[in-house]
Amino acid sequence: MTPRPKPTRSACFQPDNYVDLALFANREELLSDLVERLRSVLEPGGPGQARILVRGHRGVGKSILTRKALDEVISSPGALRVIVDGAQTGHGPDAVLKRIAADLGREATENANDPALQKGAELLQRFAALTKVSVKEVRQWSRNLQLGAAVKSKLVESVQVEFGVSGAAGRVRTVEESYERAVDADFLKDKVQDFLSDCRAAGEHVVLFVDNLDQVGYAEIAEDVRRVTDLAKVILGFRDCVVVANLRTEFVSADLRKLYSNEVVVKGLEPEELLRIAKTRMGTASADKRLALKEAGFEALARTLASWTTNAWGYLSWLADLDYERIDFSPDDGDRLRDALLRIAENRFAGLRSEEIRRVAAAFKHAPSQFLTGAELDTHGVTQELRERALRYGALVPDWLLSPDRYMLSPGLHFLCEHAAGRVS
Known part of the structure; x- marks a missing residue:
């Protein structure tokens, strides 16, 4: 072979390009299986909620497979679709749940029709933008968004009760003006779940896909691995929606298996x-x-x-x-x-x-x-x-x-x- 004077530099082989679905190749049988599972849940009369784990070793093609399946199933309006990539959210449960809350709120704002859901979506996005929230801020939001008793929303009611805002259907509690609440993983988990319940009550299907979940921590640090598995439990524990999560096989513990009903195993390639x-x-x-x-x-x-x-x-x-x-x-x-x-x-x-x-x-x-x-x-x-x-x-x-x-x-x-x-x- 004649030596070539310089590298080709085509830049076409980048392994982390799993967003361009035109690059999808192979996996037709697995793709068909995952598409069928999603459709059976989301079709009219279907349960509208499920927890699906796509697992396999690092680099076997989980991301592009799952994204391709979601694209085929939800290519037209009919479900709120939220895709969160753990490789881009930053490390830790707080960062991931903030991204879920922000993107879920934004998706509902743009595509949901229910007025109460729109108000809840705005509230969720405001929480996602903060590290802590005060009684004063929540009361101001309540006035601006007109979150009175007429707004039938589990999220709105839970916020009003926690922060002592009037109009919470008779469940107001006394809260000091100086009260502040950290917007951490525990807080966001509850608020996201409340909003998912509101979506289901309003007849909105939600598909939440969390990709590269294992990348929100460092695999060589034991404490990070525990945080990843704890976060996986939170995400797979969400109800009133379809949760699809991608996770490396070595992060799938026995107790995690109790939380999902469907599993797709992605093996290596010939x-x-x-x-x-x-x-x-x-x-x-x-x-x-x-x-x-x-x-x-x-x-x-x-x-x-x-x-x-x-x-x-x-x-x-x-x-x-x-x-x-x-x-x-x-x-x-x-x-x-x-x-x-x-x-x-x-x-x-x-x-x-x-x-x-x-x-x-x-x-x-x-x-x-x-x-x-x-x-x-x-x-x-x-x-x-x-x-x-x-x-x-x-x-x-x-x-x-x-x-x-x-x-x-x-x-x-x-x-x-x-x-x-x-x-x-």
């Missing part, structure tokens, strides 16, 4: 499916970039890499990195391809030397998508000190829920394991 994804991505590049990719042999490169993993995120990460590298070897030269990816990995996992990266990956040689215990890693020379650094820099992924001493290899390092083709998990 080589031909990964290659189809790569071709779909290359098809979105500009004409000159498509030509550059063709001349650089990226289809052959994509075919080789597709046999090294079952994980779409890891696969696209490799292609995205190589898209910006000068490759002067044949795509079929596996050794040089691994060396190129290892050089990139040394920068990505900057706290680890290449020899240490190889040692960590070697422990997972025959099972790149499985968890190993600390004792099993020890037998491969992955000491506790090395494990701690590998966790810190993301080369290892912990499983705090089932055991604080179980670890998975980052999908970005699967290229150092034996070929994964035929071992979808």
Whole structure:
């Protein structure tokens, strides 16, 4: 292969682009299953409420699958749709619930017709914008929004009772003028639930999709993991709506399973499916970039890499990195391809030397998508000190829920394991 003078830089392989549904490929059977589950709940005469968990390992394609299903089911008016991405909300339950409250209020303001619901939506958005709220503020809002006894709303009534506002159907309590309430996760959870009940009473279906729920905390910090699972319990505990949540398998605890009635398990992909994804991505590049990719042999490169993993995120990460590298070897030269990816990995996992990266990956040689215990890693020379650094820099992924001493290899390092083709998990 003639060396190419410069990288292709097509930028078409970015693994975190799961919003552009034109990039959806494969998963037709899973898509049909999820679409059918959603339609059976939302169709006329259906229950109108359900809790669906979409789970799988990091990077297997949960986000784009779920977004595609929701787009097919709710492509026209008829349900209030709220999509919250945990990768963009900031860390912690407060941040996520504030985003849910704000987006739910905004969606209802724009698309609901019930006057009482409109007032509740405005109230919910005002709470979401604050870190604490005072009696004075709530009383002022009550006057401005005309939240009298004639407004039949569970949310409005609960707020009036808590803050001692007159007009709360005879349930007014005495509250000091200096009273302030933190707008925290507990407060927002109750107010969102009250508003969801109001939506159901008004005949409005609500579909709440929380994507990347596991990303509201750091997977390597045990306290963050507990917060994520507690938040998952809150979200899957919402009633009077359809809740769809995406969560990595290692965050799904036994007690969490009690809260949802439907589960969709997203497994890894076969080589031909990964290659189809790569071709779909290359098809979105500009004409000159498509030509550059063709001349650089990226289809052959994509075919080789597709046999090294079952994980779409890891696969696209490799292609995205190589898209910006000068490759002067044949795509079929596996050794040089691994060396190129290892050089990139040394920068990505900057706290680890290449020899240490190889040692960590070697422990997972025959099972790149499985968890190993600390004792099993020890037998491969992955000491506790090395494990701690590998966790810190993301080369290892912990499983705090089932055991604080179980670890998975980052999908970005699967290229150092034996070929994964035929071992979808």
